[in-house]
Amino acid sequence: MSDFEAYFFLILILLISTILILAFFKSTRAKSNLPPSPFSLPIIGHLHLLAPIPHQAFHRLSLRYGPVFQLLMGSEPCVVASSPKTAKEFLKNYENAYLDRPLNLAVTTITYGAKDFSFAPFGSYWKFMKKLVMSQLLNGPAIDLLLPDRHDEINRFIKSLYEKASVGKAVNLNAEIVKVTNNLIRRILLGQRCLENAGEADYIRKLIFEITEVIGAFNLSDNIRIFKRLDLQGFGKRVKDIHRRFDTLIERIVKEHEDARKHGTQSAVKDLLDSIGYCRR
Template sequence: MADFQGYFFLFVLWIISTILIRKFFNSNSAKRNIPPSPFALPIIGHLHLLAPIPHQAFHKLSLRYGPVFRILLGSVPCVVTCSPEMAKEFLKTYENAYLDRPQNSAVVYLTYGSKDFSFAPYGSYWKFMKKIVMSKLLNGTTLDLLLPVRHDEINRFIKSLSQKAKVGKAVELEGELVRMSNNVISRMLMSERCSEDDNEAGEMRKLVTEIAEITGKFNLSDYIWIFKNLDIQGFGKRLKDIRRRFDSLIEGIMKEHEEARKQKSGGLKDLLNILLDVSEDETMEIKLTRENIKAFILCFEWKAGKDGNLTTVDMEEGVGITLPRANPLVCIPVARLDPIPLSI
Protein backbone atom coordinates (compact mmCIF):
# COMPACT_ATOMS: atom_id res chain seq x y z
CA MET A 1 0.00 0.00 0.00
CA ALA A 2 2.80 2.35 0.87
CA ASP A 3 4.48 1.63 -2.48
CA PHE A 4 1.23 2.44 -4.32
CA GLN A 5 0.90 5.76 -2.49
CA GLY A 6 4.47 6.61 -3.35
CA TYR A 7 3.97 5.88 -7.05
CA PHE A 8 0.68 7.78 -7.05
CA PHE A 9 2.38 10.80 -5.48
CA LEU A 10 5.12 10.73 -8.13
CA PHE A 11 2.50 10.45 -10.88
CA VAL A 12 0.56 13.46 -9.57
CA LEU A 13 3.81 15.41 -9.22
CA TRP A 14 4.69 14.57 -12.82
CA ILE A 15 1.25 15.71 -14.07
CA ILE A 16 1.45 18.99 -12.18
CA SER A 17 5.01 19.73 -13.32
CA THR A 18 4.07 18.95 -16.93
CA ILE A 19 1.07 21.33 -16.77
CA LEU A 20 3.20 24.08 -15.21
CA ILE A 21 5.98 23.65 -17.80
CA ARG A 22 3.41 23.67 -20.59
CA LYS A 23 1.82 26.83 -19.21
CA PHE A 24 5.22 28.46 -18.91
CA PHE A 25 6.10 27.71 -22.54
CA ASN A 26 2.69 28.87 -23.73
CA SER A 27 3.02 32.18 -21.92
CA ASN A 28 6.50 32.70 -23.37
CA SER A 29 5.24 31.75 -26.83
CA ALA A 30 2.60 34.46 -26.68
CA LYS A 31 5.15 37.03 -25.58
CA ARG A 32 7.78 36.15 -28.19
CA ASN A 33 5.33 35.39 -30.99
CA ILE A 34 7.01 32.08 -31.77
CA PRO A 35 5.42 29.32 -33.88
CA PRO A 36 2.84 26.96 -32.33
CA SER A 37 4.00 23.73 -30.78
CA PRO A 38 2.45 20.35 -29.92
CA PHE A 39 2.26 19.20 -26.32
CA ALA A 40 5.76 18.31 -25.13
CA LEU A 41 6.69 15.65 -22.60
CA PRO A 42 9.25 16.43 -19.91
CA ILE A 43 12.86 15.58 -20.80
CA ILE A 44 12.16 13.98 -24.22
CA GLY A 45 10.15 16.88 -25.68
CA HIS A 46 8.53 15.75 -28.93
CA LEU A 47 10.80 12.83 -29.74
CA HIS A 48 7.91 10.43 -29.20
CA LEU A 49 6.03 12.07 -32.10
CA LEU A 50 8.71 11.39 -34.73
CA ALA A 51 8.64 7.60 -34.91
CA PRO A 52 8.71 5.62 -37.09
CA ILE A 53 8.98 7.87 -40.18
CA PRO A 54 9.85 11.50 -39.26
CA HIS A 55 8.81 13.25 -42.49
CA GLN A 56 5.36 11.67 -42.36
CA ALA A 57 5.04 12.70 -38.73
CA PHE A 58 5.97 16.28 -39.69
CA HIS A 59 3.29 16.28 -42.38
CA LYS A 60 0.61 15.17 -39.92
CA LEU A 61 1.70 17.85 -37.44
CA SER A 62 1.61 20.51 -40.17
CA LEU A 63 -2.04 19.67 -40.90
CA ARG A 64 -2.86 20.66 -37.33
CA TYR A 65 -0.34 23.38 -36.51
CA GLY A 66 0.25 24.98 -39.91
CA PRO A 67 3.24 25.16 -42.27
CA VAL A 68 5.60 26.38 -39.54
CA PHE A 69 5.70 24.91 -36.06
CA ARG A 70 8.16 24.41 -33.23
CA ILE A 71 9.27 21.13 -31.66
CA LEU A 72 11.73 20.06 -29.00
CA LEU A 73 14.12 17.23 -29.84
CA GLY A 74 14.78 16.46 -26.23
CA SER A 75 16.13 19.79 -25.01
CA VAL A 76 17.05 21.08 -28.49
CA PRO A 77 14.51 23.58 -29.91
CA CYS A 78 13.78 23.23 -33.63
CA VAL A 79 11.50 24.91 -36.16
CA VAL A 80 9.87 22.79 -38.88
CA THR A 81 8.63 24.24 -42.16
CA CYS A 82 6.35 22.20 -44.38
CA SER A 83 5.64 24.40 -47.39
CA PRO A 84 7.73 25.65 -50.35
CA GLU A 85 6.86 29.27 -49.54
CA MET A 86 8.08 29.02 -45.96
CA ALA A 87 11.16 27.06 -47.02
CA LYS A 88 12.04 29.92 -49.38
CA GLU A 89 11.81 32.36 -46.47
CA PHE A 90 14.24 30.26 -44.43
CA LEU A 91 16.71 29.30 -47.16
CA LYS A 92 16.68 32.41 -49.36
CA THR A 93 15.16 35.48 -47.74
CA TYR A 94 16.82 34.83 -44.36
CA GLU A 95 19.66 32.67 -45.66
CA ASN A 96 22.35 34.22 -43.46
CA ALA A 97 20.58 33.08 -40.30
CA TYR A 98 20.54 29.42 -41.38
CA LEU A 99 23.90 28.93 -43.08
CA ASP A 100 25.53 26.52 -40.63
CA ARG A 101 24.83 22.83 -40.83
CA PRO A 102 23.59 21.12 -37.65
CA GLN A 103 26.38 19.43 -35.76
CA ASN A 104 26.51 16.62 -33.26
CA SER A 105 29.24 15.48 -30.91
CA ALA A 106 30.38 12.73 -33.30
CA VAL A 107 30.82 15.11 -36.25
CA VAL A 108 32.62 17.73 -34.14
CA TYR A 109 35.05 15.20 -32.66
CA LEU A 110 35.81 13.32 -35.87
CA THR A 111 36.43 16.55 -37.82
CA TYR A 112 38.92 17.80 -35.23
CA GLY A 113 36.55 20.44 -33.90
CA SER A 114 34.72 21.19 -37.18
CA LYS A 115 37.95 22.00 -39.02
CA ASP A 116 36.69 20.46 -42.25
CA PHE A 117 34.76 22.23 -45.00
CA SER A 118 31.24 20.81 -44.85
CA PHE A 119 30.58 21.39 -41.15
CA ALA A 120 32.82 24.39 -40.49
CA PRO A 121 30.84 27.38 -39.19
CA TYR A 122 30.14 30.04 -41.77
CA GLY A 123 32.86 32.63 -41.51
CA SER A 124 36.36 33.56 -42.68
CA TYR A 125 37.68 29.97 -42.55
CA TRP A 126 34.75 28.52 -44.51
CA LYS A 127 35.04 31.29 -47.13
CA PHE A 128 38.77 30.64 -47.41
CA MET A 129 38.23 26.90 -47.89
CA LYS A 130 35.50 27.52 -50.46
CA LYS A 131 37.91 29.74 -52.40
CA ILE A 132 40.57 27.00 -52.25
CA VAL A 133 38.08 24.38 -53.44
CA MET A 134 36.86 26.47 -56.37
CA SER A 135 40.18 27.98 -57.44
CA LYS A 136 42.61 25.11 -56.80
CA LEU A 137 41.04 21.76 -55.92
CA LEU A 138 38.08 21.44 -58.28
CA ASN A 139 38.73 24.02 -60.95
CA GLY A 140 38.86 23.11 -64.62
CA THR A 141 42.66 22.84 -64.74
CA THR A 142 42.85 20.38 -61.85
CA LEU A 143 40.00 18.27 -63.18
CA ASP A 144 41.70 18.13 -66.59
CA LEU A 145 45.00 17.07 -65.01
CA LEU A 146 43.21 14.28 -63.16
CA LEU A 147 41.38 13.12 -66.28
CA PRO A 148 43.70 10.07 -66.70
CA VAL A 149 42.61 8.85 -63.26
CA ARG A 150 38.98 8.93 -64.25
CA HIS A 151 39.69 7.29 -67.61
CA ASP A 152 41.66 4.51 -65.91
CA GLU A 153 38.88 3.75 -63.42
CA ILE A 154 36.24 3.76 -66.16
CA ASN A 155 38.33 1.35 -68.21
CA ARG A 156 38.73 -0.90 -65.15
CA PHE A 157 34.98 -0.77 -64.62
CA ILE A 158 34.16 -1.68 -68.23
CA LYS A 159 36.76 -4.47 -68.28
CA SER A 160 35.30 -5.89 -65.10
CA LEU A 161 31.80 -5.89 -66.58
CA SER A 162 33.10 -7.45 -69.80
CA GLN A 163 34.90 -10.25 -67.95
CA LYS A 164 31.83 -11.05 -65.86
CA ALA A 165 29.60 -10.98 -68.94
CA LYS A 166 31.82 -13.52 -70.71
CA VAL A 167 31.34 -16.07 -67.94
CA GLY A 168 27.64 -15.22 -67.50
CA LYS A 169 28.07 -13.80 -63.99
CA ALA A 170 25.36 -11.50 -62.64
CA VAL A 171 26.39 -7.93 -61.81
CA GLU A 172 24.87 -5.56 -59.28
CA LEU A 173 25.32 -2.45 -61.40
CA GLU A 174 24.48 0.06 -58.67
CA GLY A 175 27.16 -1.32 -56.36
CA GLU A 176 29.73 -1.41 -59.16
CA LEU A 177 28.99 2.20 -60.12
CA VAL A 178 29.32 3.33 -56.51
CA ARG A 179 32.61 1.43 -56.19
CA MET A 180 33.94 3.03 -59.38
CA SER A 181 32.92 6.50 -58.20
CA ASN A 182 34.56 5.91 -54.82
CA ASN A 183 37.78 4.76 -56.46
CA VAL A 184 37.82 7.83 -58.69
CA ILE A 185 37.32 10.14 -55.72
CA SER A 186 39.85 8.37 -53.53
CA ARG A 187 42.51 8.39 -56.26
CA MET A 188 41.86 12.03 -57.10
CA LEU A 189 42.11 12.86 -53.42
CA MET A 190 45.20 10.94 -52.30
CA SER A 191 46.18 8.46 -55.05
CA GLU A 192 44.74 5.49 -53.16
CA ARG A 193 42.09 3.08 -54.48
CA CYS A 194 39.47 2.34 -51.84
CA SER A 195 38.52 -1.04 -53.29
CA GLU A 196 41.91 -2.71 -53.43
CA ASP A 197 42.64 -5.77 -51.32
CA ASP A 198 45.67 -4.36 -49.54
CA ASN A 199 45.48 -3.52 -45.84
CA GLU A 200 45.60 0.27 -46.20
CA ALA A 201 42.71 0.48 -48.66
CA GLY A 202 40.70 -2.06 -46.70
CA GLU A 203 41.21 -0.13 -43.48
CA MET A 204 40.14 3.12 -45.14
CA ARG A 205 37.00 1.50 -46.50
CA LYS A 206 36.19 0.06 -43.08
CA LEU A 207 36.83 3.38 -41.34
CA VAL A 208 34.56 5.35 -43.65
CA THR A 209 31.79 2.79 -43.17
CA GLU A 210 32.15 3.09 -39.39
CA ILE A 211 32.19 6.90 -39.58
CA ALA A 212 29.04 6.96 -41.70
CA GLU A 213 27.36 4.62 -39.24
CA ILE A 214 28.27 6.38 -36.00
CA THR A 215 27.54 9.90 -37.26
CA GLY A 216 24.10 8.78 -38.40
CA LYS A 217 23.10 7.16 -35.12
CA PHE A 218 20.94 8.85 -32.52
CA ASN A 219 23.04 9.97 -29.57
CA LEU A 220 21.07 10.67 -26.39
CA SER A 221 23.69 13.08 -25.06
CA ASP A 222 23.19 15.39 -28.08
CA TYR A 223 19.49 15.91 -27.37
CA ILE A 224 18.68 15.13 -23.73
CA TRP A 225 20.48 17.40 -21.31
CA ILE A 226 20.58 14.98 -18.38
CA PHE A 227 22.79 12.67 -20.47
CA LYS A 228 25.07 15.49 -21.68
CA ASN A 229 28.14 14.32 -19.78
CA LEU A 230 27.26 10.63 -19.76
CA ASP A 231 28.37 8.10 -22.36
CA ILE A 232 25.65 5.53 -21.73
CA GLN A 233 25.65 4.36 -25.38
CA GLY A 234 29.43 4.01 -25.58
CA PHE A 235 29.74 6.64 -28.33
CA GLY A 236 32.73 8.36 -26.75
CA LYS A 237 34.87 5.23 -26.64
CA ARG A 238 34.02 4.31 -30.25
CA LEU A 239 34.69 7.84 -31.49
CA LYS A 240 38.12 7.95 -29.88
CA ASP A 241 39.02 4.59 -31.42
CA ILE A 242 37.79 5.59 -34.90
CA ARG A 243 39.59 8.93 -34.92
CA ARG A 244 42.80 7.37 -33.59
CA ARG A 245 42.79 4.83 -36.41
CA PHE A 246 41.87 7.41 -39.04
CA ASP A 247 44.51 9.84 -37.80
CA SER A 248 47.18 7.13 -37.88
CA LEU A 249 46.22 6.06 -41.41
CA ILE A 250 46.04 9.57 -42.87
CA GLU A 251 49.22 10.62 -41.09
CA GLY A 252 51.02 7.78 -42.83
CA ILE A 253 49.64 8.78 -46.24
CA MET A 254 50.57 12.43 -45.65
CA LYS A 255 54.13 11.45 -44.70
CA GLU A 256 54.43 9.38 -47.88
CA HIS A 257 53.32 12.40 -49.90
CA GLU A 258 55.73 14.68 -48.05
CA GLU A 259 58.61 12.26 -48.64
CA ALA A 260 57.80 12.09 -52.34
CA ARG A 261 57.65 15.89 -52.48
CA LYS A 262 61.12 16.15 -50.93
CA GLN A 263 62.48 13.79 -53.55
CA LYS A 264 60.58 15.76 -56.18
CA SER A 265 59.46 12.55 -57.80
CA GLY A 266 57.29 13.02 -60.84
CA GLY A 267 53.75 11.83 -61.12
CA LEU A 268 50.23 13.08 -60.98
CA LYS A 269 49.51 15.72 -58.35
CA ASP A 270 46.45 14.73 -56.33
CA LEU A 271 44.26 16.94 -54.14
CA LEU A 272 46.27 16.11 -51.02
CA ASN A 273 49.38 17.47 -52.72
CA ILE A 274 47.51 20.67 -53.54
CA LEU A 275 46.40 21.01 -49.91
CA LEU A 276 50.01 20.51 -48.78
CA ASP A 277 51.04 23.25 -51.24
CA VAL A 278 48.46 25.58 -49.69
CA SER A 279 49.64 24.76 -46.16
CA GLU A 280 53.23 25.65 -47.12
CA ASP A 281 52.27 28.89 -48.87
CA GLU A 282 53.15 31.76 -46.52
CA THR A 283 51.13 34.26 -48.57
CA MET A 284 47.79 32.62 -47.71
CA GLU A 285 45.56 34.61 -45.36
CA ILE A 286 44.83 31.47 -43.31
CA LYS A 287 47.45 28.87 -42.44
CA LEU A 288 46.23 25.31 -42.99
CA THR A 289 47.30 22.91 -40.24
CA ARG A 290 47.63 19.15 -40.47
CA GLU A 291 44.32 18.83 -38.62
CA ASN A 292 42.64 21.05 -41.22
CA ILE A 293 43.92 18.80 -44.00
CA LYS A 294 42.96 15.60 -42.19
CA ALA A 295 39.46 16.91 -41.51
CA PHE A 296 39.15 17.95 -45.15
CA ILE A 297 40.18 14.48 -46.35
CA LEU A 298 37.74 12.91 -43.92
CA CYS A 299 34.98 15.13 -45.29
CA PHE A 300 35.69 14.12 -48.90
CA GLU A 301 36.06 10.42 -48.17
CA TRP A 302 33.00 10.40 -45.95
CA LYS A 303 30.84 12.13 -48.54
CA ALA A 304 32.07 9.76 -51.20
CA GLY A 305 30.69 6.76 -49.37
CA LYS A 306 31.94 3.23 -49.49
CA ASP A 307 30.68 -0.30 -50.15
CA GLY A 308 27.41 -1.17 -48.49
CA ASN A 309 24.13 0.63 -47.98
CA LEU A 310 25.19 3.08 -45.29
CA THR A 311 26.04 5.88 -47.68
CA THR A 312 26.12 6.13 -51.45
CA VAL A 313 27.03 8.60 -54.12
CA ASP A 314 24.09 10.28 -55.82
CA MET A 315 25.13 10.51 -59.47
CA GLU A 316 22.79 13.48 -59.97
CA GLU A 317 24.07 15.71 -57.17
CA GLY A 318 26.45 17.57 -59.44
CA VAL A 319 29.10 19.96 -58.21
CA GLY A 320 27.36 20.36 -54.88
CA ILE A 321 30.44 21.22 -52.87
CA THR A 322 30.97 24.48 -54.76
CA LEU A 323 27.33 25.61 -54.70
CA PRO A 324 25.95 28.20 -52.24
CA ARG A 325 26.06 27.31 -48.57
CA ALA A 326 22.30 26.75 -48.32
CA ASN A 327 22.49 23.79 -50.71
CA PRO A 328 22.48 20.61 -48.57
CA LEU A 329 24.14 18.43 -51.19
CA VAL A 330 27.88 17.97 -50.89
CA CYS A 331 29.92 15.73 -53.15
CA ILE A 332 32.96 15.74 -55.36
CA PRO A 333 31.93 15.71 -59.01
CA VAL A 334 32.77 12.73 -61.19
CA ALA A 335 32.32 14.92 -64.20
CA ARG A 336 34.00 15.85 -67.50
CA LEU A 337 34.38 12.18 -68.44
CA ASP A 338 34.16 12.74 -72.20
CA PRO A 339 35.94 11.82 -74.33
CA ILE A 340 36.32 8.37 -72.75
CA PRO A 341 39.03 6.25 -74.37
CA LEU A 342 37.96 2.63 -74.11
CA SER A 343 40.73 0.07 -74.24
CA ILE A 344 39.12 -3.22 -73.32
Protein backbone atom coordinates (compact mmCIF):
# COMPACT_ATOMS: atom_id res chain seq x y z
CA MET A 1 0.00 0.00 0.00
CA SER A 2 2.88 2.34 0.75
CA ASP A 3 4.26 1.76 -2.76
CA PHE A 4 0.88 2.68 -4.20
CA GLU A 5 0.76 5.89 -2.17
CA ALA A 6 4.26 6.80 -3.29
CA TYR A 7 3.34 6.35 -6.95
CA PHE A 8 0.09 8.25 -6.40
CA PHE A 9 1.88 11.27 -4.89
CA LEU A 10 4.50 11.18 -7.63
CA ILE A 11 1.82 11.24 -10.33
CA LEU A 12 -0.01 14.01 -8.48
CA ILE A 13 3.15 16.13 -8.26
CA LEU A 14 3.84 15.62 -11.98
CA LEU A 15 0.27 16.58 -12.83
CA ILE A 16 0.38 19.74 -10.72
CA SER A 17 3.78 20.66 -12.18
CA THR A 18 2.43 20.24 -15.72
CA ILE A 19 -0.56 22.46 -14.97
CA LEU A 20 1.65 25.15 -13.44
CA ILE A 21 4.06 25.07 -16.41
CA LEU A 22 1.18 25.37 -18.89
CA ALA A 23 -0.32 28.22 -16.89
CA PHE A 24 3.07 29.98 -16.85
CA PHE A 25 3.53 29.69 -20.61
CA LYS A 26 -0.04 30.83 -21.18
CA SER A 27 0.48 33.96 -19.07
CA THR A 28 3.83 34.63 -20.77
CA ARG A 29 2.20 34.32 -24.17
CA ALA A 30 -0.57 36.74 -23.15
CA LYS A 31 2.01 39.31 -22.04
CA SER A 32 4.03 38.97 -25.24
CA ASN A 33 1.08 40.22 -27.32
CA LEU A 34 1.27 37.40 -29.86
CA PRO A 35 -1.41 37.02 -32.56
CA PRO A 36 -4.43 34.80 -31.76
CA SER A 37 -3.94 31.09 -32.27
CA PRO A 38 -6.20 28.01 -32.43
CA PHE A 39 -5.83 25.21 -29.91
CA SER A 40 -2.78 23.14 -30.79
CA LEU A 41 -2.09 19.46 -30.29
CA PRO A 42 1.11 18.10 -28.74
CA ILE A 43 3.95 17.36 -31.17
CA ILE A 44 2.03 18.17 -34.40
CA GLY A 45 0.82 21.64 -33.37
CA HIS A 46 -1.76 22.85 -35.89
CA LEU A 47 -0.86 20.57 -38.79
CA HIS A 48 -4.18 18.75 -38.41
CA LEU A 49 -6.03 21.99 -39.27
CA LEU A 50 -4.36 22.40 -42.68
CA ALA A 51 -6.00 19.46 -44.46
CA PRO A 52 -7.01 18.85 -47.17
CA ILE A 53 -5.98 22.08 -48.96
CA PRO A 54 -3.74 24.44 -46.92
CA HIS A 55 -4.68 27.77 -48.53
CA GLN A 56 -8.38 27.06 -48.05
CA ALA A 57 -7.70 26.08 -44.45
CA PHE A 58 -5.87 29.40 -43.92
CA HIS A 59 -8.94 31.23 -45.25
CA ARG A 60 -11.29 29.39 -42.87
CA LEU A 61 -9.01 30.17 -39.93
CA SER A 62 -8.79 33.85 -40.93
CA LEU A 63 -12.59 34.13 -40.79
CA ARG A 64 -12.43 33.07 -37.15
CA TYR A 65 -9.14 34.53 -35.90
CA GLY A 66 -8.72 37.60 -38.07
CA PRO A 67 -6.24 38.63 -40.78
CA VAL A 68 -3.18 37.79 -38.67
CA PHE A 69 -2.88 34.62 -36.58
CA GLN A 70 -0.22 32.25 -35.33
CA LEU A 71 0.17 28.56 -36.12
CA LEU A 72 2.56 25.85 -35.02
CA MET A 73 3.79 23.81 -37.98
CA GLY A 74 4.80 20.92 -35.77
CA SER A 75 7.41 22.58 -33.54
CA GLU A 76 7.97 25.58 -35.81
CA PRO A 77 5.96 28.75 -35.05
CA CYS A 78 4.73 30.81 -37.98
CA VAL A 79 2.47 33.81 -38.54
CA VAL A 80 -0.18 33.85 -41.28
CA ALA A 81 -1.13 37.15 -42.94
CA SER A 82 -4.33 36.63 -44.91
CA SER A 83 -5.30 40.08 -46.19
CA PRO A 84 -3.65 42.45 -48.70
CA LYS A 85 -3.16 45.12 -46.02
CA THR A 86 -1.36 42.84 -43.58
CA ALA A 87 0.63 41.19 -46.39
CA LYS A 88 1.85 44.69 -47.38
CA GLU A 89 2.96 45.30 -43.79
CA PHE A 90 5.02 42.12 -43.82
CA LEU A 91 6.42 42.14 -47.34
CA LYS A 92 6.85 45.86 -48.07
CA ASN A 93 6.97 47.95 -44.93
CA TYR A 94 9.12 45.38 -43.08
CA GLU A 95 10.77 43.82 -46.10
CA ASN A 96 14.23 43.37 -44.55
CA ALA A 97 12.85 41.12 -41.82
CA TYR A 98 11.37 38.66 -44.33
CA LEU A 99 13.94 38.51 -47.13
CA ASP A 100 15.29 35.04 -46.40
CA ARG A 101 13.42 31.89 -47.26
CA PRO A 102 13.26 29.13 -44.64
CA LEU A 103 15.76 26.34 -45.20
CA ASN A 104 14.89 22.67 -44.92
CA LEU A 105 16.76 19.41 -45.42
CA ALA A 106 16.05 19.23 -49.17
CA VAL A 107 17.06 22.84 -49.88
CA THR A 108 20.23 22.66 -47.78
CA THR A 109 21.34 19.36 -49.33
CA ILE A 110 20.58 20.04 -52.99
CA THR A 111 21.85 23.65 -53.04
CA TYR A 112 25.14 22.78 -51.31
CA GLY A 113 24.21 24.71 -48.17
CA ALA A 114 22.03 27.43 -49.77
CA LYS A 115 24.68 28.58 -52.26
CA ASP A 116 22.15 29.18 -55.04
CA PHE A 117 20.30 32.41 -55.92
CA SER A 118 16.84 31.50 -54.62
CA PHE A 119 17.68 30.38 -51.09
CA ALA A 120 20.97 32.16 -50.35
CA PRO A 121 20.52 34.38 -47.28
CA PHE A 122 20.35 38.10 -47.96
CA GLY A 123 23.80 39.60 -47.50
CA SER A 124 27.08 40.32 -49.26
CA TYR A 125 27.18 36.95 -51.09
CA TRP A 126 23.63 37.32 -52.42
CA LYS A 127 24.28 40.92 -53.50
CA PHE A 128 27.50 39.89 -55.25
CA MET A 129 25.79 37.07 -57.15
CA LYS A 130 22.89 39.28 -58.16
CA LYS A 131 25.24 42.00 -59.39
CA LEU A 132 27.32 39.48 -61.32
CA VAL A 133 24.33 37.86 -63.02
CA MET A 134 22.66 41.17 -63.89
CA SER A 135 25.87 42.76 -65.21
CA GLN A 136 27.41 39.78 -67.02
CA LEU A 137 24.60 37.39 -67.90
CA LEU A 138 21.32 39.29 -68.22
CA ASN A 139 22.53 42.69 -69.43
CA GLY A 140 21.54 44.15 -72.82
CA PRO A 141 24.51 42.96 -74.91
CA ALA A 142 24.32 39.42 -73.50
CA ILE A 143 20.59 39.22 -74.23
CA ASP A 144 21.20 40.46 -77.79
CA LEU A 145 23.90 37.81 -78.31
CA LEU A 146 21.38 35.14 -77.31
CA LEU A 147 18.86 36.24 -79.95
CA PRO A 148 20.05 33.61 -82.49
CA ASP A 149 19.65 30.92 -79.83
CA ARG A 150 16.08 32.01 -79.15
CA HIS A 151 15.27 32.05 -82.85
CA ASP A 152 16.86 28.62 -83.27
CA GLU A 153 14.78 27.09 -80.48
CA ILE A 154 11.55 28.60 -81.83
CA ASN A 155 12.34 27.35 -85.35
CA ARG A 156 13.05 23.87 -83.99
CA PHE A 157 9.76 23.96 -82.10
CA ILE A 158 7.74 24.99 -85.16
CA LYS A 159 9.53 22.43 -87.35
CA SER A 160 8.80 19.68 -84.84
CA LEU A 161 5.09 20.59 -84.77
CA TYR A 162 4.97 20.69 -88.58
CA GLU A 163 6.62 17.27 -88.95
CA LYS A 164 4.26 15.63 -86.45
CA ALA A 165 1.22 17.32 -87.96
CA SER A 166 2.24 16.12 -91.44
CA VAL A 167 1.98 12.48 -90.38
CA GLY A 168 -1.06 13.02 -88.16
CA LYS A 169 0.84 12.37 -84.95
CA ALA A 170 -0.63 13.64 -81.68
CA VAL A 171 1.37 16.35 -79.91
CA ASN A 172 1.57 17.00 -76.21
CA LEU A 173 1.81 20.77 -76.53
CA ASN A 174 2.51 21.31 -72.84
CA ALA A 175 5.47 18.91 -72.94
CA GLU A 176 6.84 20.54 -76.10
CA ILE A 177 6.63 24.04 -74.62
CA VAL A 178 8.37 22.82 -71.46
CA LYS A 179 11.08 21.34 -73.67
CA VAL A 180 11.58 24.67 -75.50
CA THR A 181 11.75 26.52 -72.19
CA ASN A 182 14.25 24.05 -70.75
CA ASN A 183 16.44 24.32 -73.83
CA LEU A 184 16.45 28.12 -73.68
CA ILE A 185 17.30 28.14 -69.98
CA ARG A 186 20.00 25.53 -70.45
CA ARG A 187 21.60 27.48 -73.30
CA ILE A 188 21.60 30.68 -71.22
CA LEU A 189 22.95 29.03 -68.07
CA LEU A 190 25.16 26.29 -69.44
CA GLY A 191 25.83 27.18 -73.06
CA GLN A 192 24.21 24.04 -74.47
CA ARG A 193 20.74 22.78 -75.27
CA CYS A 194 19.16 19.63 -73.88
CA LEU A 195 20.56 16.66 -75.73
CA GLU A 196 18.68 15.38 -78.73
CA ASN A 197 18.79 11.95 -77.13
CA ALA A 198 15.22 11.62 -75.86
CA GLY A 199 16.24 9.30 -73.05
CA GLU A 200 18.79 11.69 -71.58
CA ALA A 201 16.55 14.73 -72.07
CA ASP A 202 13.76 12.92 -70.23
CA TYR A 203 16.21 11.99 -67.47
CA ILE A 204 17.14 15.65 -66.95
CA ARG A 205 13.51 16.78 -66.96
CA LYS A 206 12.55 14.11 -64.44
CA LEU A 207 15.50 15.05 -62.22
CA ILE A 208 14.43 18.71 -62.25
CA PHE A 209 10.87 17.64 -61.43
CA GLU A 210 12.12 15.52 -58.51
CA ILE A 211 14.17 18.42 -57.15
CA THR A 212 11.17 20.76 -57.34
CA GLU A 213 8.98 18.16 -55.67
CA VAL A 214 11.24 17.42 -52.67
CA ILE A 215 11.96 21.11 -52.03
CA GLY A 216 8.23 21.71 -51.54
CA ALA A 217 7.40 18.40 -49.85
CA PHE A 218 6.54 18.04 -46.16
CA ASN A 219 9.24 16.43 -44.07
CA LEU A 220 8.59 15.42 -40.46
CA SER A 221 12.16 16.04 -39.34
CA ASP A 222 12.01 19.64 -40.60
CA ASN A 223 8.92 20.50 -38.59
CA ILE A 224 8.91 18.29 -35.49
CA ARG A 225 11.99 18.56 -33.31
CA ILE A 226 11.74 15.11 -31.71
CA PHE A 227 12.10 13.58 -35.20
CA LYS A 228 15.08 15.78 -36.12
CA ARG A 229 17.58 12.91 -36.14
CA LEU A 230 15.15 10.34 -37.53
CA ASP A 231 14.19 9.62 -41.12
CA LEU A 232 10.79 8.02 -40.61
CA GLN A 233 9.60 8.87 -44.14
CA GLY A 234 12.79 7.87 -45.90
CA PHE A 235 12.86 11.48 -47.07
CA GLY A 236 16.51 12.09 -46.21
CA LYS A 237 17.58 9.00 -48.16
CA ARG A 238 15.60 10.16 -51.19
CA VAL A 239 17.07 13.68 -51.04
CA LYS A 240 20.62 12.31 -50.85
CA ASP A 241 19.97 10.11 -53.90
CA ILE A 242 18.63 13.10 -55.89
CA HIS A 243 21.59 15.21 -54.79
CA ARG A 244 24.03 12.49 -55.87
CA ARG A 245 22.49 12.32 -59.35
CA PHE A 246 22.30 16.11 -59.61
CA ASP A 247 25.94 16.43 -58.53
CA THR A 248 26.99 13.89 -61.16
CA LEU A 249 25.17 15.87 -63.85
CA ILE A 250 26.74 19.17 -62.78
CA GLU A 251 30.22 17.61 -62.62
CA ARG A 252 29.83 16.35 -66.19
CA ILE A 253 28.74 19.79 -67.41
CA VAL A 254 31.66 21.48 -65.64
CA LYS A 255 34.05 18.92 -67.15
CA GLU A 256 32.66 19.65 -70.62
CA HIS A 257 33.29 23.36 -70.04
CA GLU A 258 36.83 22.66 -68.92
CA ASP A 259 37.52 20.58 -72.02
CA ALA A 260 35.98 23.22 -74.30
CA ARG A 261 38.13 25.90 -72.70
CA LYS A 262 41.31 23.85 -73.03
CA HIS A 263 40.67 23.15 -76.70
CA GLY A 264 39.39 26.64 -77.49
CA THR A 265 35.99 25.41 -78.68
CA GLN A 266 33.78 27.23 -76.18
CA SER A 267 30.93 29.41 -77.42
CA ALA A 268 31.49 33.13 -77.99
CA VAL A 269 28.45 33.83 -75.82
CA LYS A 270 29.19 33.65 -72.10
CA ASP A 271 26.97 31.33 -70.09
CA LEU A 272 26.52 31.27 -66.32
CA LEU A 273 29.54 29.06 -65.63
CA ASP A 274 31.80 31.32 -67.68
CA SER A 275 30.42 34.47 -66.02
CA ILE A 276 30.99 33.38 -62.45
CA GLY A 277 34.29 31.61 -63.18
CA TYR A 278 32.95 28.37 -61.79
CA CYS A 279 34.96 26.14 -64.10
CA ARG A 280 38.01 24.71 -62.43
CA ARG A 281 41.34 25.73 -63.92
